[in-house]
Amino acid sequence: MKTAFVTGSTRGIGRAIADRLHALGYRVLYSGTRPARPSDLTEDRDYVICDISDRAQREAAFAYVKDRFGRLDVMVNNAGVAPLVRQDILEMTEESFDRVIGINLKGTLFMCRLAAETMLKQSRGETPPRIINIGSISAYTSSTARGEYCISKAGISMVTQLMADRLAGEGIPVFEIRPGIIATDMTEKVHEKYAQMIQNGLLPIPRFGEPRDVADMVEACCSGLLDYAAGQVLNADGGFSLRRL
DSSP states (O other): OOEEEESSOSSHHHHHHHHHHHHTTOEEEEEESOSSOOTTSOTTSEEEEOOTTOHHHHHHHHHHHHHHTSOOSEEEEOOOOOOSSOOOTTTOOHHHHHHHIIIIIIIHHHHHHHHHHHHHHSOOOSSOOEEEEEOOGGGTSOOTTSHHHHHHHHHHHHHHHHHHHHHHTTTOOEEEEEEOSBOSTTTGGGHHHHHHHHHTTSOSSOSOBOHHHHHHHHHHHHTSTTTTSTTOEEEESTTTTSOOO
């Protein structure tokens, strides 16, 4: 049976991705920073604590993968945070910057590396292993009240390109999925703002995205049909990335 590890998968986008992979027949390792296993995870779904900004927790999580599953077929780097307080970039604190970059960018980079090392050491399965990074339209869209978040997501895009370049010859496809305005608790505080913008024509597909829309694209990346597209970016954004007059 193929195995998958999804970070930040106790709720929102990560949960939808992990549940989808479970439904597709993967043995899925759910993870988060909660000290106790979430009560809504059934016993057939493994859970590990993993603050991806913490080296010891990253390494412990991959030790669990090796001991429990013996292999890793899909790595989905979804874990990430927004700033605790939205502040103008001229007022952004170093503490906020360090927190967001440490989790979103540094954490994702080193999770990619651990995943790659694991995949390179294991025997080949029926399909190639693959790494999928969940980025954001914020990789190329300025939002001056949360600059540290935008910078972290721009960095994830380069992490994806670097890993795709390094691993393509090893038969490990690496992808990036860029969600747009997705209805999760991260966007809940600004729901009305985004709803008005969507109503006014921001998106060609005039609705909020749902976590399932991102899970659809993860499923596509896992299908094997995109494996000749090293470093491919998939936009789960309702058409936001289109340039329109």
